[in-house]
Amino acid sequence: MAVHSRHPVSAPPVAPVRETTGHLLLRGWCVFVIAASMAGTSWLMAFGVVAAAAVVVVTGVVSTILWVTLRPRVQWRHLPWFALAYVAWAVASLLWTEWLGATELTLLLLLSTTVQAMFVGAVFTWREIERALASALKWMLALSILFEVWVTFVWRGDILPGFVRPPAGFDEHPITLWSRDNLLNGGRLQGIFGNANPLAYIALLAIIVFVIRIAGGAPRKFLLTLWTALAAFLFWRAASATALLCAVAVVVVLITILLMRTARRPGERTRFYVAYVFVAGLGGAVLWLGRDTIFGLLGRSADLTGRERIWQAVGERIAERPFLGWGYSTPWVPSEPAFDGWIIDHGVSVMQAHNMWLDVALQLGFVGVVLISLALLAFIWRSWFFAVDRPRWDLVADRPYTTLTLLPSLVATILLVQGIAESAPLLNWGWFLIVLLAFKIKQAPLVGRGPSEQRLAMEQGDRLADPVR
Numbered sequence: 001m002a003v004h005s006r007h008p009v010s011a012p013p014v015a016p017v018r019e020t021t022g023h024l025l026l027r028g029w030c031v032f033v034i035a036a037s038m039a040g041t042s043w044l045m046a047f048g049v050v051a052a053a054a055v056v057v058v059t060g061v062v063s064t065i066l067w068v069t070l071r072p073r074v075q076w077r078h079l080p081w082f083a084l085a086y087v088a089w090a091v092a093s094l095l096w097t098e099w100l101g102a103t104e105l106t107l108l109l110l111l112s113t114t115v116q117a118m119f120v121g122a123v124f125t126w127r128e129i130e131r132a133l134a135s136a137l138k139w140m141l142a143l144s145i146l147f148e149v150w151v152t153f154v155w156r157g158d159i160l161p162g163f164v165r166p167p168a169g170f171d172e173h174p175i176t177l178w179s180r181d182n183l184l185n186g187g188r189l190q191g192i193f194g195n196a197n198p199l200a201y202i203a204l205l206a207i208i209v210f211v212i213r214i215a216g217g218a219p220r221k222f223l224l225t226l227w228t229a230l231a232a233f234l235f236w237r238a239a240s241a242t243a244l245l246c247a248v249a250v251v252v253v254l255i256t257i258l259l260m261r262t263a264r265r266p267g268e269r270t271r272f273y274v275a276y277v278f279v280a281g282l283g284g285a286v287l288w289l290g291r292d293t294i295f296g297l298l299g300r301s302a303d304l305t306g307r308e309r310i311w312q313a314v315g316e317r318i319a320e321r322p323f324l325g326w327g328y329s330t331p332w333v334p335s336e337p338a339f340d341g342w343i344i345d346h347g348v349s350v351m352q353a354h355n356m357w358l359d360v361a362l363q364l365g366f367v368g369v370v371l372i373s374l375a376l377l378a379f380i381w382r383s384w385f386f387a388v389d390r391p392r393w394d395l396v397a398d399r400p401y402t403t404l405t406l407l408p409s410l411v412a413t414i415l416l417v418q419g420i421a422e423s424a425p426l427l428n429w430g431w432f433l434i435v436l437l438a439f440k441i442k443q444a445p446l447v448g449r450g451p452s453e454q455r456l457a458m459e460q461g462d463r464l465a466d467p468v469r
Contacts, residue, residue, distance in 0.1 A: 354423065356423050
């Protein structure tokens with residue numbers, strides 16, 4: 001006969017761990033901050049310069065206030081010091097800049113982006129960062145496809161920035177248009193960015209993040225698969241040659257990392273490193289020698305659509321001040337007399353050198369190039385071993401890998417290849433991710449391990465029993 005006992009063997013039932021309302025609001029804010037950095041020129045296209053500047057200032061101030069209020073645990077000796085040294089050198093260029101107004105304006109963007117990237121890394125765990133990136137990318141993809149659908153079926157025609165319809169007889173280059181109404185005619189899509197290249201890079205980044213989440217066992221895989229399909233569609237319709245080269249490089253790096261992970265004995269990775277260097281060198285040689293044919297097949301000129309002319313003009317200016325440079329300005333402010341009309345492309349003043357290294361040399365000289373090289377080298381070095389080394393904090397040496405650790409290396413690959421033909425890695429989401437991931441790797445070199453990761457996980461309601469994948 002069963003007897004009721006007041007002293008049951010099992011623990012009494014408790015409600016599952018849930019995130020607090022405060023943390024949900026914090027997550028929403030961080031997703032907005034990441035999405036705002038990814039939006040880039042979208043703020044200018046939609047609302048103008050004043051509104052874009054207001055977003056930079058307000059988000060920076062709010063994130064700083066939250067950082068001071070929340071006081072997350074930060075190991076101050078483990079900061080991305082080379083990246084911060086580059087920022088400090090950019091600030092120092094106020095002493096010799098030839099375009100003071102442009103330097104002050106763009107430094108505001110650089111400082112805001114740097115602070116907010118470290119803020120997100122300080123208040124989020126690795127898994128939270130992955131989720132926040134995925135959410136921000138979903139917003140970018142959704143807004144881009146909805147914008148193109150709206151232009152096609154509601155606006156019905158080309159659209160200029162500020163929601164202005166082109167006047168009759170509009171004869172300016174299509175580069176000035178926000179959208180060219182190409183959704184149904186097979187042309188290149190530009191999304192909310194007003195440019196097909198940023199859309200392609202965001203779509204490629206989304207594919208990487210979504211696939212990593214699917215492989216890592218994230219919930220709602222079917223929906224993630226649909227988001228991946230949308231990202232692939234936008235990547236294809238953006239038709240960016242440089243983004244396609246980034247995708248090829250990402251695949252090569254991914255295969256190399258997975259091969260490295262198969263190593264079982266010390267020194268076994270050496271053959272993979274040798275093979276990787278050989279393949280990279282061979283691929284670079286083939287790309288350079290066969291650039292006419294390759295870019296012809298991609299529908300682009302061998303000089304990357306006039307970039308060689310831009311590089312030559314920038315190189316001549318660099319030769320005049322090779323050590324200190326002319327002063328920080330990323331991007332080039334078109335209202336600045338030194339940039340207005342200096343290099344014209346399709347009737348529009350160019351706003352960047354279309355090469356990250358040349359842009360840094362122009363603005364911050366040889367010293368700036370050394371500092372950005374050290375910042376990227378440190379980031380790539382730590383990202384690589386973050387991906388290829390097994391998680392280990394004791395004598396157990398055979399723990400399974402975590403798919404999330406692939407993210408920094410693949411992001412670094414995109415930015416390095418993109419930096420050959422664009423200066424975008426120096427601002428907006430490019431610089432944001434460099435600082436965020438470099439900061440987080442130094443603060444928490446193991447996913448889910450360490451004081452900050454465990455404390456944040458308990459406060460935020462992450463599933464601590466979730467196996468390392």
